[in-house]
Amino acid sequence: MKVSYTWLQEYFKEKLPPAQELAQLFTMYAFEVESVEKKDSDHIFDVKILPNRAHDCLSHRGIAREIGTLLSLKLLAEQKEHSHTSYKSSSCVIETEKKELSNRQSAAIIRGVSVKKSPAWLAHRLEALGQKSINNIVDATNYVMFSIGQPIHAFDLAHIHQKDGIYRLVIRDSKEGEVLEVLGGQECTLPQGVILISDENVGRDAILDISGILGSTRTEVTEKTTDLLILSANFNPVKIRTAAKKLGLRTEASVRFENGITTELTMEGLQDVCRLIVDIAGGNIEAIVDIQNTPYEERTITLAFSDIEALLGFSIERKQITSILRKIGCTVHEDGENCKVTVPAGRLDMAIKEDVIEEIGRVYGFFNVPPREPKMHTQKVVQSPQTICVESVARALVDDGFDEVYTYTFRDKGYVELQNPIARDKNFFRQTLITGIQESLVLNTHNALLLGLYDAVKIFEIGTVCSGEGEYTALCIGIVPVKKVKNTDEFIDSMCVEAIEAVGRALGITIENKKHNNGVWEINLSECFKRAPATDKIGHVLTSPTDVDQKYTVGEYVKYKKISPYPFMLRDIAIFVPEGVSDSDVSDLITKEGGELLVSQTLFNIFNKTTPDGVSKTSYAYKLVFQSQERTLSNDEITIIMQKVTNAMNSKDGWQVR
Amino acid sequence: MENTQENKKGHLHPLSIITKDIVHIFAELGFTVAHGPEIENEYHNFDALNIPSYHPARDMWDTFWLKPAHTRKLLRTHTSPVQVRHMEKNSPPIRIIAPGKVFRHEATDATHEAQFYQIEGLMVDTNVSLAHLKWILETFFRKLFSQTVSVRFRPSYFPFVEPGVEIDMSCFKCGGSGCSVCKQTGWIEIMGAGMVHPHVLTSVGIDPEIYKGFAFGGGIDRLVLLKYGIEDIRLLYSGDLRLTNQF
Numbered sequence: 036m037k038v039s040y041t042w043l044q045e046y047f048k049e050k051l052p053p054a055q056e057l058a059q060l061f062t063m064y065a066f067e068v069e070s071v072e073k074k075d076s077d078h079i080f081d082v083k084i085l086p087n088r089a090h091d092c093l094s095h096r097g098i099a100r101e102i103g104t105l106l107s108l109k110l111l112a113e114q115k116e117h118s119h120t121s122y123k124s125s126s127c128v129i130e131t132e133k134k135e136l137s138n139r140q141s142a143a144i145i146r147g148v149s150v151k152k153s154p155a156w157l158a159h160r161l162e163a164l165g166q167k168s169i170n171n172i173v174d175a176t177n178y179v180m181f182s183i184g185q186p187i188h189a190f191d192l193a194h195i196h197q198k199d200g201i202y203r204l205v206i207r208d209s210k211e212g213e214v215l216e217v218l219g220g221q222e223c224t225l226p227q228g229v230i231l232i233s234d235e236n237v238g239r240d241a242i243l244d245i246s247g248i249l250g251s252t253r254t255e256v257t258e259k260t261t262d263l264l265i266l267s268a269n270f271n272p273v274k275i276r277t278a279a280k281k282l283g284l285r286t287e288a289s290v291r292f293e294n295g296i297t298t299e300l301t302m303e304g305l306q307d308v309c310r311l312i313v314d315i316a317g318g319n320i321e322a323i324v325d326i327q328n329t330p331y332e333e334r335t336i337t338l339a340f341s342d343i344e345a346l347l348g349f350s351i352e353r354k355q356i357t358s359i360l361r362k363i364g365c366t367v368h369e370d371g372e373n374c375k376v377t378v379p380a381g382r383l384d385m386a387i388k389e390d391v392i393e394e395i396g397r398v399y400g401f402f403n404v405p406p407r408e409p410k411m412h413t414q415k416v417v418q419s420p421q422t423i424c425v426e427s428v429a430r431a432l433v434d435d436g437f438d439e440v441y442t443y444t445f446r447d448k449g450y451v452e453l454q455n456p457i458a459r460d461k462n463f464f465r466q467t468l469i470t471g472i473q474e475s476l477v478l479n480t481h482n483a484l485l486l487g488l489y490d491a492v493k494i495f496e497i498g499t500v501c502s503g504e505g506e507y508t509a510l511c512i513g514i515v516p517v518k519k520v521k522n523t524d525e526f527i528d529s530m531c532v533e534a535i536e537a538v539g540r541a542l543g544i545t546i547e548n549k550k551h552n553n554g555v556w557e558i559n560l561s562e563c564f565k566r567a568p569a570t571d572k573i574g575h576v577l578t579s580p581t582d583v584d585q586k587y588t589v590g591e592y593v594k595y596k597k598i599s600p601y602p603f604m605l606r607d608i609a610i611f612v613p614e615g616v617s618d619s620d621v622s623d624l625i626t627k628e629g630g631e632l633l634v635s636q637t638l639f640n641i642f643n644k645t646t647p648d649g650v651s652k653t654s655y656a657y658k659l660v661f662q663s664q665e666r667t668l669s670n671d672e673i674t675i676i677m678q679k680v681t682n683a684m685n686s687k688d689g690w691q692v693r
Numbered sequence: 694m695e696n697t698q699e700n701k702k703g704h705l706h707p708l709s710i711i712t713k714d715i716v717h718i719f720a721e722l723g724f725t726v727a728h729g730p731e732i733e734n735e736y737h738n739f740d741a742l743n744i745p746s747y748h749p750a751r752d753m754w755d756t757f758w759l760k761p762a763h764t765r766k767l768l769r770t771h772t773s774p775v776q777v778r779h780m781e782k783n784s785p786p787i788r789i790i791a792p793g794k795v796f797r798h799e800a801t802d803a804t805h806e807a808q809f810y811q812i813e814g815l816m817v818d819t820n821v822s823l824a825h826l827k828w829i830l831e832t833f834f835r836k837l838f839s840q841t842v843s844v845r846f847r848p849s850y851f852p853f854v855e856p857g858v859e860i861d862m863s864c865f866k867c868g869g870s871g872c873s874v875c876k877q878t879g880w881i882e883i884m885g886a887g888m889v890h891p892h893v894l895t896s897v898g899i900d901p902e903i904y905k906g907f908a909f910g911g912g913i914d915r916l917v918l919l920k921y922g923i924e925d926i927r928l929l930y931s932g933d934l935r936l937t938n939q940f
Contacts (some may be wrong), residue, residue, distance in 0.1 A: 065848055067859075085850035086750040151717065164915070234704035273747035294749050332832025345792060346856070346888055389891060393856030396823070401846035401858050406831050409816070411723055412786060419726040429709060439706040440932040444731075444794070444808050451732060452767075454758040455798060457807050464732065464759075464768070475808045475932030486934050493703065499731050499794065506730050587717040589837055590710040595921040598928070673909075 037164040038098055040078040042182075046099035046110045054078035057102070063402060064105050066092070077163055089294035091381035094184030104362045104398060126200060127264070131328055132207035136230050137246075138276040138329040139302040140206070143309050144192065148172065148318035150260045156626050157315065164286075172256045172263065175311045177287070184289035184296055184381075185267055185304030190243060190254035192262035196236040202264070206246060215242040216252045217284075230270055232481035247275045247292040263312070267305040269298045298331050299380040316492035335377045338388035346392045348407050351399055359398045360391070421508070424542055424564045427498055428510060431541035433532050437512065438491045441553040442471025444499070451501045468496050468511035471559055476513045476555075483517045485603045485660050487637040491516045491530060497560065507561035510538065514554035527554040542567045599664045603634070604673050608680065609656035613689040614643065621655050621684075627682040632668065635660045654693065696720040704937045707917045708810060708929055712792050713912070715812055718836045719790045722829060724797040724814065727789040728773035731796075737774035740801035743855040743892045750852045755798040757807075762864075773853060776889075776908055779815065780897035785904045787817040792913060810913035817889065817899065817906030823856065826886055826907040830860060838865035839919065845880065850925035852862075854887025854908055865919075874919065881919065884911030 040054050040661070041555050051057060056529075058068040058080060066088065075526075075547040091097045098191045103110050127144055141211035150170050152158070158168035161177060167470065168174055176187040195202055211227040223245070234241035244250040247270035279285055302325055309320050344350045357374070363377035378385040385391055396404070429439060443455065447464030448470075456462035465471070472494060478493045495512045512534055520526040531551045539546040544566045548558065552657075556578050610621060618638055625636050640656035659680075661673050681692045705713075716726055729737075744750055754770035775791035791813040799805055814823070823846070831844045836927075842863050849859040862883045864875035871877040880883075886909035891901035914926050923929070928936050 063847060067847075086748075086753070086852075087850045089749065254716050272749075276747055276749060276774045344822075345820075347823060348822025348827075385854070387891065389888070390856040397848045401823075401848060401856075404823050404827050404846055406828035406844075407822070409818075409825040412788075414723055416720060416723050418716075421728060426713060426716075429705060433703040433705055435702040435703070436701055438934050438937050439704065439709055440937060441706055441708055441930050442932045443930050444796070452760040454760050454762060455876040457798065457801075471932060475934075478932060482933075482935060486938050488934075492934070494818040494932075496932075501732060506732055513808075524895065529775070561759070587714075587721060589718070591708075593921055593940050595923050595936075595939055597924065598933070623810055655865065677755055 036082050036093055038080040038082050038095060039160070039163050039277075040080065041076070041163075042095045042160065043099050043102065046096065047102075047108055047109060049108055053101065054107075060102075060105055061418065064397060064400065065101050070153060070375070074163055079163060086294065087384040088269050089290075090296055090383040091184070091379075092411045093291050093294070095181060096183050097198050097381070099648075100364070104359075104364075105396050106553040107187075107362060121141070121385050124324045126322050127204075127324050128200045128203045129206065129266075129324060129326060131453070132205055133150075134328045136208065136274065137271065138269040139298040139301045139325070139327045140266065141323070141325040142267070143265045143305055143323045144263070144321040145265065145309060145312060145318045146192075146262045146321050148261060148263060148312060148316040150256060150258050150316065154315055170258070171316045172257065172260070172312060173653065175308055175551060176265070176666065178311065179304050179308045180287060180291070183304060183307065184291055185300040186247065186291050187265060187267045187304050187308050188244060188250055188288075189256050190250070190264040190266065191256050191260040192264045193260065195234050195264060196241075196256045198236040201236075204232050204243070204264075205235050205239075206230060206268070207239075208234050211244065213240070217245065217249045220252060223282065226281050228274065229282070230274050232266075244521055245278070245284070245330075245680045246270055247284055248279055248282070248289045257583055261318075262316075265305060265308060265312075267301045267308070269296065269301050275426075293302050296645040297380040297383060298329065299328065301325070303518060314514075331351050331380065333377055333380075334386065335375055336385065336388055336391050337373055337375050338391055339373050342388055343392050343395055347403055347404065348391065351395065355399070357393055359395050362398065363394055365391075408575045417579070420567065421561075421564055423563060424560070424567055427541040428560065430537050431499060432512070432534060435493075435537045437495045437534065440475045440494050440496050441498070442468070442470070442475060442496060446470055449501065450503055464500050464501050465498075466500055468500060468509050468558060469497055469552075469555055472496055472511045472513040472555055472557075480515050480517070482603075484605050484658070485662070487635060487636070487658070487660075488517055489637070489639060489658070490518050491526075493530065493534070507559050508564075509557055510556065511557040512551075512562045513556075527551075530554075531556055538563075544568075597664065599634075599662050601663055601665070601667050604657045604664040604668050604670075606661070607656065608659060608677070609640070609654060609693040610684055611654050611691045611693060612687075613646075614653055615653040616653065616690075618655050621657070624658065624683055624687075625657060625680060626675075628683045629659065630663075630676060632663055632676065633659055634662045694873075700773045704928075704934075704940050705793050705921070706937050707921060707940050708913060710940060711810075711913055711917050711920065712810070714837055715790065715792060715833075715916075718833055719814070722832065724788040724790045727775050727779040729769070729778045729791060729793065731769055731774070731794055732759065733774050734766055737768060737777050738767055738769050738771070741758045741777045741893065741896045743890050743896075744852045748852060750850070753851075757798050769793075770797055771795050772811040772910060773776060773908070775813055776853075777893070779898060780817070780894075785817040785899060785906075786817060786821070787906070790814045794914050801927060803927070804916065804918075806926045806930065807919075808930065809926065811910055812910045815889070816908075817894075817904050817905060819904060821888075821905045821907055823858070823888060823907065826909065829907075830884070830886070830909065834862050834865075837916070838862070841865075841868060846886075848886055849887070851887060853883055853890050855890045855894050856889035857885070858922055860884035860886050860909065860911070883915070883919075884909050886910070898921040901918070908918075 052126040067083040072079045129592040153174040154172045180186050209225040209229040217223045230246040254454045270292045272295040279289040316622045360367045366377040445461035446465045449466040451464040492515045500509045535549050637658045645651045740823035757768040772791045772793045782784045790848040845861045846858040849857045861880040863869045866874040869879035894901040
């Protein structure tokens, strides 16, 4: 929600801290502030109001009260007396067909207003929050909504009919297919169960608005309007939410209603808006109606002081606890070890004792919670067999030279179909890992040499799939030869069988099914886990956790290098060196001379040779990969680098590039 | 001729590396792994977690729903249903973690994916508090990132916990002085957590007057991206060994 700093300041006599400081205060004690934007002489906060505080904080006064609590300041507006007289009028009747549609409705008739542009201060207020100024009447209702959180609607009374001197409105559920034209001119066909208001003197089809969501053009306030019906009601949150979703209409009003607001606001909102309208548009208040279908009941929550420490894990002085609760606006009665807390009307989020404890912890500062070590249990910790098995299988495959991939779950085929896929060809939950593995093989075969994979690309994935029998964990391996071999099938088959046997050994079972499709093999691992011997026999069960502090060390830190979008270039170099010269000597020289475009070097061949004259030499052969992060490399520049490497090698005593 | 390519080991994917780290660190703290299905029902994903269908908080989770619609099946939007499933079958004391894949119906970009991994944690016992949660998480992050990191709580809201907190970790890169990793704030928002809501405990038959619990949950992908400085979450699911083989 957008919140104006200048507006907030109006609630206080004292000068508020600067905007950035206030934002920091919100973040640490209340809500996240997404941004603070300077707008003319004002600052606009974009505050992320948490769903549990949407009851009382989707308004400037709600936020101001929060500031009051956190900075121990009293609000000026809170000192204002509100009239609690109940009003009845014989000239206007507003009935609810079913009690649950609206808990309370307060309404007023104002005659003789002049609808015009809003005064500058009002237009600025709304525009600062990103709202369009419409006219003085509509702006007044919106102003009160952003001020105290109560949505209010103004109807042009000229289009509501009077019979025997009485206006009769009914709040009712829509029937499917009812139609009205909403503000903005669109025609809207209603589903069943939307709260609406109709003009009973005309008939049930005379729909005046979609309650709590959007008004209709039928009673739209225009420049011709002189008389108004103002309605400030408390509509059923669930019904408003359901309707707004079905209609795809999310308005400032619907958001406030669907989160639920206190019934105590309707009359206050009505009085505020009437006062403002008379002030800026003239007119006389002719009638005020206030009907409560569900009377407001105070909520009192009892908790033991010891409950607070039990949940938060540290103690706060009683004096401080009661002081925090009073700052929030609660009435607190201490009763021995217990504390009776009556919560403010607007705080619908405070319903159980845990809610009260949260408020105490929050205002005290959650960042003050100290770390406390929990008591360790002495019995053995037995790890989940599935976790041990998956880890064991992955380790076996990695040891056998396989690289692991993760691919996407959403596919264009499967047993489980999505109602709302993100794309037309991603409408199923995968039934197999094979598709992902095949795509990955294609991608990685292109880069095999860059990756230093000269024999074969060997990959695997362990992941969830869903077949006709339901969901299970699958393992899929994929092999594509890179180097030219005499018998490809045999080459793949032997690698595949070796891998499958490694998986079997890792689980302590025999895997019968070794049938692979051209190097791609998949198995239901969940089935294998069931056959795996009791996990303690594999020897991975963890013992007592109390003394294992330093047992496990986390994976080594790796600085990830961004993948270059440009092609790589490959060069081979082979060299004879005198016996005793190590490969690292050669490798160091390559690194030094190769420069920053050299991204990898792989030693792929070593042999010793004794020449006829009795001199022993070692041959090292390297594959060098060149790639730039910024551009495509040219043949010529790599040739120059290779020449530099060759020259440096040949200049060493007894070294000779072959 | 000797071929040096033989006996060359392969590589684990960074998501697996971090998941393994998480599992082992928590095992040392007495937490074992619990599992749950990726295809969930509405009850376990929402209702049992104190998120009834009319609750505005449902908007916090954009959901993939499955056909046919009347079955009310979905792809789990978080790993929290595993908490419920575990508590339905087990009595306190409980210490579990649940790493697993979750799904959100949202547009993908460098920091958002429609599928990603989460880690869930749950501890239920007669004497469990927010202070214990802080110790457990601080111990965890120190082992995963660096001994110098600390954890702070900020107010937050999740319907299945009360109180609910946001977990910030002090920046492991700059130590809190401000850098590009922590967007110059010195802190990294990393998890959501809180004390298990009494309604959740009651719904699985655990008496909230006797037992209390804490729960936490966060993205594993985010931990991977942060720890290794990977710029795009989509790379994790690309099947590209130019990523895997750096690890």
